[in-house]
Amino acid sequence: MELSLWTYEGPPHVGAIRIANSMRGVHLLLHAPQGDSYADLLFTMIERDNHRPPVTYTTFQARDLGSDTAELVLRSIHAAVEKHKPQVLLVGDSCTAELIQDQPGSLASSSGLSVPVVPVEMLAYSRKENWGAGETFYSLVRGLLQNRVPAPGSEAPPRTNEQPSVNLLGPSSLGFRCRDDVREVTQLLNDMGVRVNVCAPLNASPHDLLRLPEADANVCLYPEIAGPACDWLHRNFKQPTIKTVPIGVGATREFVAEVAKTLGIDHTPDSEASRLPWYSRSVDSTYLTGKRVFVFGDATHTVAAARIAHEELAFEVVGMGTYSREQARSVREAAKELGLEALISDDYLEVERVISELQPELVLGTQMERHIAKRLGVPCAVISTPAHVQDYPARYSPQMGYEGANVIFDSWVHPLMMGLEEHLLAMFRDDFEFNDGAQPSHLAAEGVSTRSEAPAVNDASHGEDDTGASAELTWDLNAERELRKIPFFVRGKAKRNTERFAADNGVNVIKVDTLYEAKAHYSR
Numbered sequence: 164m165e166l167s168l169w170t171y172e173g174p175p176h177v178g179a180i181r182i183a184n185s186m187r188g189v190h191l192l193l194h195a196p197q198g199d200s201y202a203d204l205l206f207t208m209i210e211r212d213n214h215r216p217p218v219t220y221t222t223f224q225a226r227d228l229g230s231d232t233a234e235l236v237l238r239s240i241h242a243a244v245e246k247h248k249p250q251v252l253l254v255g256d257s258c259t260a261e262l263i264q265d266q267p268g269s270l271a272s273s274s275g276l277s278v279p280v281v282p283v284e285m286l287a288y289s290r291k292e293n294w295g296a297g298e299t300f301y302s303l304v305r306g307l308l309q310n311r312v313p314a315p316g317s318e319a320p321p322r323t324n325e326q327p328s329v330n331l332l333g334p335s336s337l338g339f340r341c342r343d344d345v346r347e348v349t350q351l352l353n354d355m356g357v358r359v360n361v362c363a364p365l366n367a368s369p370h371d372l373l374r375l376p377e378a379d380a381n382v383c384l385y386p387e388i389a390g391p392a393c394d395w396l397h398r399n400f401k402q403p404t405i406k407t408v409p410i411g412v413g414a415t416r417e418f419v420a421e422v423a424k425t426l427g428i429d430h431t432p433d434s435e436a437s438r439l440p441w442y443s444r445s446v447d448s449t450y451l452t453g454k455r456v457f458v459f460g461d462a463t464h465t466v467a468a469a470r471i472a473h474e475e476l477a478f479e480v481v482g483m484g485t486y487s488r489e490q491a492r493s494v495r496e497a498a499k500e501l502g503l504e505a506l507i508s509d510d511y512l513e514v515e516r517v518i519s520e521l522q523p524e525l526v527l528g529t530q531m532e533r534h535i536a537k538r539l540g541v542p543c544a545v546i547s548t549p550a551h552v553q554d555y556p557a558r559y560s561p562q563m564g565y566e567g568a569n570v571i572f573d574s575w576v577h578p579l580m581m582g583l584e585e586h587l588l589a590m591f592r593d594d595f596e597f598n599d600g601a602q603p604s605h606l607a608a609e610g611v612s613t614r615s616e617a618p619a620v621n622d623a624s625h626g627e628d629d630t631g632a633s634a635e636l637t638w639d640l641n642a643e644r645e646l647r648k649i650p651f652f653v654r655g656k657a658k659r660n661t662e663r664f665a666a667d668n669g670v671n672v673i674k675v676d677t678l679y680e681a682k683a684h685y686s687r
């Protein structure tokens with residue numbers, strides 16, 4: 164096993180916890196060693212949930228391994244059902260518990276519980292967190308609905324809804340902006356006259372999952388989580404899957420068109436619904452057009468971000484990739500369309516090496532890439548999990564739909580605009596209105612001068628000034644340039660000190676060396 168400091172995804176049982184924590188009435192019994200409850204902190208600290216996840220850990224210890232751990236599993240199962248009274252009990256094991264082979268799912272299924280049991284196979288040594296979440300959601304959907312699947316060859320029951328409806332599948336606890344995406348997409352659908360039948364797993368109950376077949380179609384909002392469940396519903400209940408993920412203006416329009424076509428309704432996308440197209444056109448082209456961008460994250464957000472960067476903001480995508488091997492195909496295809504080879508890796512050091520080589524001007528990535536970009540001094544915006552606490556904002560901040568496109572514009576372009584401000588400051592530094600010695604324009608009417616507080620380089624040193632410096636002092640060109648590199652708020656003091664040092668030492672022409680000798684002198 165490779166031990167590393169950071170990982171993009173946790174083990175698959177963390178994915179199972181995400182599904183249990185997303186839903187109401189579901190409890191997870193996790194056969195796991197003492198200490199695995201660390202996972203609770205992901206939810207309470209990063210997502211700031213006001214409750215611990217609905218998980219009972221068997222918490223076996225080293226000394227238990229010599230005795231009957233299956234007995235411990237059974238005791239924990241009965242205690243969990245007694246205490247939490249779930250509508251459904253999910254049962255799985257973590258990496259270490261998988262090695263003991265207690266088969267907790269089988270134990271629970273055959274122990275005569277009064278609640279439905281859904282065992283989940285975690286494949287801890289070959290799979291990761293997002294796969295675990297997708298597999299758990301699929302197991303729940305199949306476990307609850309398999310008795311209702313129409314017999315082979317029979318017609319699917321006709322949908323009775325007068326209003327067309329869809330299920331929103333995939334949003335989950337610890338997903339990227341899922342809470343707000345659901346609200347945005349629900350509004351988008353309602354504006355089309357489409358009702359959301361069930362949204363799951365986020366905020367759904369097992370009872371809600373039983374109503375999934377009532378919808379006309381399933382919207383696969385996050386393929387990592389909902390892909391297997393959508394495929395199963397399609398195979399068994401003939402429900403079509405709407406696959407366009409509405410992140411970005413273009414994709415949102417395509418999503419609306421796909422919903423309309425799938426449900427047989429008439430709807431024209433609103434071309435003015437997002438400010439992104441106009442805002443991006445209105446920004447100085449120097450700051451968007453051709454900006455070199457590197458994109459990395461889960462597959463859903465990476466593919467969407469690369470498309471927005473290329474088609475809607477006129478950036479040049481110089482590299483893209485994903486840590487998700489299961490979803491690598493869609494990223495490879497998207498990269499190929501841009502003439503790139505996708506980076507498929509869950510080794511953050513390799514990602515850092517590629518970013519360093521490519522030298523992008525903007526990084527769109529996960530929390531990992533935020534760290535990398537910070538080290539390299541490159542602007543960065545987070546577009547995907549794994550994310551940190553600041554990417555679970557209290558305010559409304561979707562990524563999907565037209566409002567999501569506005570949020571994306573703000574969060575991607577502003578890091579570049581901060582660069583623009585610095586560039587403008589540098590460009591106009593010597594302008595008579597903007598130089599450091601110019602008085603603020605709002606004080607012009609009072610005739611107040613601030614020159615003595617922040618002396619400019621080019622007013623330097625002819626005649627005695629308030630520093631008491633000698634009248635013959637001059638600065639040579641290189642020394643002046645060096646002085647300009649000093650932050651403006653300490654530059655005046657540095658200048659005065661240097662001139663005093665020069666006068667004390669009989670130096671008439673201040674050179675770069677004089678500047679640094681003075682600095683060393685006053686630092687002692």
Ligand code: SF4
Nearest residue numbers: 174199257258259260
């Ligand atoms: S069971 Fe897996 S997740 Fe839990 S402590 Fe062991 S290696 Fe880590």
